[in-house]
Amino acid sequence: MPAAAKAMRRKRREISPAKRQRATTQAGEANIERILDAALSVFSREGFSGARVDAIANLARLSKPNLLYYFRTKEDLYLAVLRRMLDTWLAPFDRMDIGDDPHSALQNYITMKLMHARDFPEASRLFAMEIMRGAPIIESVLAGELKEMVDRKVVVLRRWMAAGLIPKRDPHHLIFMIWATTQHYADFSKQIETLTGRTLADPAFFASARRSVFSAVLGEAKKAD
Amino acid sequence: MPAAAKAMRRKRREISPAKRQRATTQAGEANIERILDAALSVFSREGFSGARVDAIANLARLSKPNLLYYFRTKEDLYLAVLRRMLDTWLAPFDRMDIGDDPHSALQNYITMKLMHARDFPEASRLFAMEIMRGAPIIESVLAGELKEMVDRKVVVLRRWMAAGLIPKRDPHHLIFMIWATTQHYADFSKQIETLTGRTLADPAFFASARRSVFSAVLGEAKKAD
DNA sequence: GCAAAGCTTGATCATTTGGTCAATGTTGTT
DNA sequence: AACAACATTGACCAAATGATCAAGCTTTGC
Numbered sequence A, B: 001m002p003a004a005a006k007a008m009r010r011k012r013r014e015i016s017p018a019k020r021q022r023a024t025t026q027a028g029e030a031n032i033e034r035i036l037d038a039a040l041s042v043f044s045r046e047g048f049s050g051a052r053v054d055a056i057a058n059l060a061r062l063s064k065p066n067l068l069y070y071f072r073t074k075e076d077l078y079l080a081v082l083r084r085m086l087d088t089w090l091a092p093f094d095r096m097d098i099g100d101d102p103h104s105a106l107q108n109y110i111t112m113k114l115m116h117a118r119d120f121p122e123a124s125r126l127f128a129m130e131i132m133r134g135a136p137i138i139e140s141v142l143a144g145e146l147k148e149m150v151d152r153k154v155v156v157l158r159r160w161m162a163a164g165l166i167p168k169r170d171p172h173h174l175i176f177m178i179w180a181t182t183q184h185y186a187d188f189s190k191q192i193e194t195l196t197g198r199t200l201a202d203p204a205f206f207a208s209a210r211r212s213v214f215s216a217v218l219g220e221a222k223k224a225d
Numbered sequence C: 001g002c003a004a005a006g007c008t009t010g011a012t013c014a015t016t017t018g019g020t021c022a023a024t025g026t027t028g029t030t
Numbered sequence D: 001a002a003c004a005a006c007a008t009t010g011a012c013c014a015a016a017t018g019a020t021c022a023a024g025c026t027t028t029g030c
Helices: A003-010 A026-050 A053-059 A064-070 A074-094 A102-119 A121-132 A139-162 A171-187 A189-196 A203-218 B003-010 B026-050 B053-059 B064-070 B074-094 B102-119 B121-132 B139-162 B171-187 B189-196 B203-218
Strands: none
Touching: A026 A053, A026 A064, A026 A074, A026 A121, A026 B026, A026 B121, A053 A064, A053 A074, A074 A102, A074 A121, A074 A139, A102 A121, A102 A171, A102 A203, A121 A171, A121 B026, A121 B121, A121 B171, A121 B189, A139 A171, A139 B189, A171 A189, A171 A203, A171 B121, A171 B171, A171 B189, A171 B203, A189 B121, A189 B139, A189 B171, A203 B171, A203 B203, B026 B053, B026 B064, B026 B074, B026 B121, B053 B064, B053 B074, B074 B102, B074 B121, B074 B139, B102 B121, B102 B171, B102 B203, B121 B171, B139 B171, B171 B189, B171 B203
């Protein structure tokens, strides 16, 4: 392959809505699902460069050329996985303030994030890796969609604080604290398990982690829960 | 190279004390320093597989074979970088309780961790990546050295809590919270900068981040500072 | 001044790996 | 049945990349 063509293909691509790969048959749909699952698993562990298309194909019980039939390039596949992950990542945040009082809104969000960390640690790790790489792919999402959401939440949080409903803090740091603490249980689960011998899968451990984050975010001694 | 020999070389190696690479001349020493710096930079961004020896060599202003003269293999280099990083990572934690009252001990540690996040974000990211990969290399350090340290700290924290000097919490979660929140500012700096337009390099932002972590860990409204 | 030890490099290998392609199989539709 | 669209694969390619090596260059110690 001529170097120029390759460079063209490798040109940074933004995350855009559809561009769905092939798939018409029901078998095809199922394959795509399996590929995306496998890809998430491998990418989140090995990173983009470390992931081998071959390994993903095997995990999805497909031959390599067959995988490449559904996703033309490794990068296309990576994009698809990222896009899918972003949806589940952004949705709960967007839904945060819907109703209720500040306390339950925050508690619900934290609980949801922790459940997410417990049930989809790979997605969390993939996100972390992408950010650590400098977010070359999802930069636009961060600066666009996510920033708008955050700006909105900041307004809400300030309102709550002004009304004395939650402790006064810098709203940005508050948000980062929730993200940092909850995602930590997914991203560093290996370390946590080595040090404590426990996992979020253990309900008692989940509960204590939840309480810990609650008290950090909402202040001391919420007897609730 | 025969596949068997390569497999042998790639066999998992533990982190052991010395095994210093070459270097006797002062020029050699300087080169090794430059190589390690460059390697940290590249590894922390691209991961082990994504990092190209060539790129590291260039960054260190050396030819690729010259770099390989100092570190026989890419893996040797990765090990050396990890080992060096672990030292600066573990030391402050080990020093945490030396004197003073609980509050200043924790405050000092948090401040130190935040400074570390500000000044050596690459080291933090490398650590994060290694853990997310499943810690294949530093597993033994986690289970050995680090676990012992943590166990000791947990005892101290419990004592402080029993004496009513700091709020009662699960000590493990407290430690994780400090790590998660402080390292978040290094590992996710890209996201933070995109969302807030600010960096820990900004003293005001550093101070507010510090305050945020303080109040999360030590409870509300420490009027100090 | 000179040998020995350390350092540097251009050229070159061997392997890995993302990606292609032609040929073949399978499924669904009329 | 037969045609078309979709799916699958073995064989293969070209580029990237970790690693080697012989030959030359510097520095150090005596």
